Amino acid sequence: MINQKENTIKAPRRPGIKLSQSKLDINDPNLRDVFEDIQGNILKSHGRAHSRHLFIQFTADADRNQKWLGKISPRLTSAMEQHKTALDYKNSGKEHLFTGLMLSYTGFKALGLEDKEIPDDKAFRAGMKNIEFRYDTGPGGVHKRTINPLNDNPKNWEAPFKEQIDALVILSYGGENLEPEKCENYLDKEVKKFKIEIAKTATIVAIEKGYTLRNKKGKTIEHFGFADGISNPVFFKSDFMNWEKKEGTELYDPSAPFGLIAVNDTGGRDTNTSFGSYFVYRKMQQNIKGFNDQTEQFASLLTNAVGREITTEFAGALLFGRHKDGSTLTSNLHETGKPLLNNFNYDKDTEGLICPFQSHVRKTNPRGDTNRKNKVPMSSERSHRIARRGISYGSKDLMPSSEWTDAGLLFLSCQSDIEQQFLVMQCGWSDNSNFINEGTGTDPITGEQNAGSDKTAKKWQLQIDGKKIEIDFSFKDLVKIRGGEYFFAPSISFCKKFNTNYS
Template sequence: MAIDLKQTAIDPDNPEIPPTRNTREALRKALDDLQGNILKSHGRDNSRHLFITFLTTQPEERERARRWLAGMVAADRVTSALQQWDEAKAYRELQGTLHANGAITAKDHRALLESASDPFVGVLLSADGYRDLRLGDENTPDDPSFIAGAKDRAAFLSDPPVTKWEETFQETLHALVIVADDVEERLEGLVCELAEELAAIGAKSAMETGAAMRLNAAGDPDRKAPVREHFGFVDGISQPLFFARDIARARTRQGGIDEYDPSAPLGQVLVPDPGGDDDSAYGSYFVYRKLEQNVRGFRDDEKLLAAEIARYADPKATEPTPEDIALAGAYMVGRFKDGTPVVDREVAGLGDQPNNFSYDADVDGVRCPFTAHVRKTNPRGDKQRQFGVPVTQERTQRIARRGISFGRVTLDPDEDDKVGLLFLCAQSSIADQFEFIQAAWSNNEVFLRGGSGLDPVIGTLPDGKKREDAVEQRWPKQYGSRNELDFSTFPPPVVDFFFTKRVGQWTSMRGGEYFFVPSLSALKSFADVVEA
């Protein structure tokens, strides 16, 4: 039974029929066939990404590969969205019981993880995987960008040429298996099992290691701290929300949802899976990109920008204050390191990772610059104000981010450390969502207005252009100031409220691929494929 992909705020435990007429039975059936980590992050802090290239020259090689993929479902390894939901509920219930008996120790937490959940496993296929394994055109998802693959789209996205990518990503990649767990022994044991099985069928595999950086403001590990990325900012705050429980949490714990509604319909990330059993089979398109972060370069830019901020505040200032540096970083990202939106105030400290804000009161970009990363990638109504584009269209371009950091877990990496983000995002259209955000917004130096410049965090110039070729972005001379005109003379002199300074391009794309996350029924059916 098909479900209504226009529905928002789903609740698999609700016996009542919601307004969109999706019954609990139909919803649970769809979630039981849907892989996890799509509608909600798998939530584990440690993960391994296995990139697989199968032997596909001979029919028997292709058959072994197809049977291995199907066997992942037959062995109950692949985590469904329903299993993920039920495990999260069991975890909360056990956590509540432990809390009632006192503080939860590290030992208690480990026991909680082991009893409430299994390792998360997800299986993704590339267009090359569908083609080389002869899975059939009728079973292959048809998103044009997915079919073309990430290598073909590199120039459009101003990515480096494929010849400059890391070797793993220059190869033909057929599949990606994500294994994640917070119990290291279980994680490593399962990864070793999979590696041995792949070697036994002659498949080549390469691995990326991800770890969520739960660090407090001082940069010290803290299990209760929010997740940060290597530039030091709390990450993953604003996401499309699909479950009623998460939307209710945003309403009560993230400042409400009246200014910015984070809810999203299922169709934001789900599409029918043509290879699934029936019309209740769904999947999602995933973009994978390895993004290396130059922390020192970013911090140098913070200080240079802060020096200008200090100078406009006090012409006699010789050095920026810590507050100036914090504001400079907030201008670049759109939030302070603790998550406080810079559009709301010029200092950090709101806490609780607020997300209920818009730019309605900052139409000129004097609080949050138009170039700021979070404003570029989620304009929150700016397109309607600037171009008359309906907010409903702008909201369809959101992506569900499912990435995790790689490299040493620290906010102060050494010069030789390779650190960054294993970026993943889910969507129903790669071209209309991820590619549009990257190419038309982040890389577009005239979005949202002329002179906005590149997104300082992920914006990139086409290959061959140097940093010096980028437009100097515009920054407020004084936070929130719109009126510096002296009307004692007429006409009043024209005063620019902004100064220009070039910052950014400290994130480098090292390779990637486009994948589809098939339904469990589709994966299982691969064992029965008969080549024409």
């Protein structure tokens, strides 16, 4: 039974939004209710440089759990609030805390809700630890269903992730100009307050600290040193125009419909204006020394084959499909020859000799390969996109002397269908040694630990300095899964409808 506050949830004032709508305008008066009700960090990254991820397990009864949800609800940052705080930061430099909340299936249950009141994505309902559940990770969902397509072994996860996780609260703070120490202190204080508030309602099973890792030029990178956070589906017209101005969009259109990541939140105020999104969380530890050593060995094989020195940096770029600065390996094939970040496709590299088919970005966004190879309509290939909202964690040492330092990526993605988006991308593409061609091998960054080392990309067929070469080399153990869960980020009105009489 939902303990609802009467008469406090007003009926929507304006019409709603279509799931097919793209290039949204945050100032569109017809969409104001939508943007005020959907949480931030879904349609666009919240942009703060420091985060705390608080994983909680409810310990109280449904009534008290509901009241806590009601209590936190006014503090949740909506898409509209995120936009306003971004403007304020730009104009006055004032920092604002971002607060986000997501619930797992067990979290919804702990609120005393019945199944029919809980979001119905099957992966979300099964939970990430349920490795017996059968998924169809073939694009289009018409293939054989398999158990544990991620090849996860939760027994090997970090202890807190083996626990039942009911909710994830994200607190984020700090722009580029604020000293990291100040951000960390601010967040420590917020976490302290949060701990007091939640003490009689839930246990905090884990707190992950995330931060934006930057290179010397101030560019966001991940722990192997490569520029990150570049290509993501774009939902707002203003962001689309920025790409247009920067380098054009004729070779690759980054825009995406609202429905790629948003679903109706039937528990919210109104079906026209209340939306939520499914989230995938994966703590991914990165073996930095392993990456540095293996790319060095790969570079020396390349050097021998090509007959001139091939740098370790370039060898690493072949794994990602992008140079360290984020530009595509295929930039030179396009007319301008300028380094391109997103306005590119693989039309001029159909054999995968410049940007290898197994490289991380070509596996996770084939930009037309499935259409070329299997006549899959572009709209279908593009429907598997996800919006990445992850952040780095751990040591900042990018040249460690030992393997598996405590560092990596707190991977977070949002989508409207976990099986057809994240799972197709991870299992159907990255881990599938026969995607896109028989024997392509797995994605060397994220594919091997899921698919097993016998499936790795052994053969690298490349063209360097106009010379075709073939190298046998398998990358091993670059990323390890330390835990994770599937969540749903509900509409703010869903959380607000619960009684706030909490103490």
